[in-house]
Amino acid sequence: MTMFKIFSQTDSRTIPASPDDTVLEALHKAGIDQIHACGGDARCTTCRIYIIEGLDNCRPRNEKETLLALKMGFPENIRLGCQTRIDGNITIKRPVVDKLDLEIILRQFDNLPGTRLGQEKDLAILFADIENYTPFAEAFPAYDVVHVLNRYYQTMNEIIVQHNGVISDVAGDGILALFGLIEESDNPVLDAVYTVRNMNRALTRFNEYLFKMYDWSFTIRSGINFGKVIVGNFDTGTMHKISAIGDAVNIASRIESANKDFGTRLLISQSAKKKIEGLMRPEKFHRARLKGKSGEHLLYEIEV
Ligand code: FES
Numbered sequence: 001m002t003m004f005k006i007f008s009q010t011d012s013r014t015i016p017a018s019p020d021d022t023v024l025e026a027l028h029k030a031g032i033d034q035i036h037a038c039g040g041d042a043r044c045t046t047c048r049i050y051i052i053e054g055l056d057n058c059r060p061r062n063e064k065e066t067l068l069a070l071k072m073g074f075p076e077n078i079r080l081g082c083q084t085r086i087d088g089n090i091t092i093k094r095p096v097v098d099k100l101d102l103e104i105i106l107r108q109f110d111n112l113p114g115t116r117l118g119q120e121k122d123l124a125i126l127f128a129d130i131e132n133y134t135p136f137a138e139a140f141p142a143y144d145v146v147h148v149l150n151r152y153y154q155t156m157n158e159i160i161v162q163h164n165g166v167i168s169d170v171a172g173d174g175i176l177a178l179f180g181l182i183e184e185s186d187n188p189v190l191d192a193v194y195t196v197r198n199m200n201r202a203l204t205r206f207n208e209y210l211f212k213m214y215d216w217s218f219t220i221r222s223g224i225n226f227g228k229v230i231v232g233n234f235d236t237g238t239m240h241k242i243s244a245i246g247d248a249v250n251i252a253s254r255i256e257s258a259n260k261d262f263g264t265r266l267l268i269s270q271s272a273k274k275k276i277e278g279l280m281r282p283e284k285f286h287r288a289r290l291k292g293k294s295g296e297h298l299l300y301e302i303e304v
Pocket residue numbers: 035036037038039040041042043044045046047048080081082083
């Protein structure tokens with residue numbers, strides 16, 4: 001079979017490539033660890049390569065690559081390694097190479113079971129907010145507010161972890177938790193619902209403390225969605241967190257906000273409800289317009 005040559009300026013190496021292999025496959029066969037977060041499906045851009053010479057020897061972009069390139073505004077010479085095949089020699093540069101990048105990537109693969117760089121998973125996404133947090137934060141000194149929040153996070157984190165969940169983010173009084181990343185979870189939505197119930201139970205005890213100390217009490221509003229999420233370990237060296245990105249995450253946040261309109265404590269989406277059909281019966285349903293989303297959405301109220 002005719003073999004072509006790929007010269008990688010980044011690695012100072014010439015490697016062989018058959019017309020059947022994508023550039024990514026040729027790099028991997030040569031032992032060059034080019035990242036490919038989506039697994040080579042033209043849904044991320046981490047496998048991108050810069051064609052320095054021989055653009056005419058690259059076959060035209062296929063449909064998937066064309067769509068992604070248009071979305072990203074890639075010039076002609078930036079190609080997806082996982083989609084590009086060649087009919088002649090080329091010279092390339094790869095963008096992800098320095099020691100820090102490699103360390104970060106290797107650490108990312110060592111972390112929580114089930115998370116990898118940019119992995120796409122079906123997860124239950126829980127947003128939980130404290131309803132009357134802002135007046136509390138305005139009424140008491142910052143030290144007290146931070147102390148109370150830390151106590152709240154610690155209490156709730158224990159419950160989330162007990163139900164196979166993981167906190168992805170906290171912002172002010174809000175918690176974003178993910179269920180389904182850990183293998184033991186048979187039904188991530190059920191785990192998320194039980195978490196909310198136990199969080200509310202723990203809140204009753206928490207409020208005894210809050211009332212005694214500050215003459216105050218909190219209530220929690222929660223929203224659960226089920227859908228595709230891109231999860232990855234975000235690591236700055238001193239700070240580490242599992243980030244979750246995707247429309248399903250935004251929708252979960254909007255569902256949590258919708259509790260305000262209906263005076264409810266826990267609302268779940270239709271996709272989440274499907275996952276617990278026959279196991280749990282919603283109290284009632286509400287038709288809601290979610291901010292930034294078109295049309296009406298059915299949300300189901302679950303007793304806490
Ligand atoms: S590996 Fe994700 S687009 Fe190529």
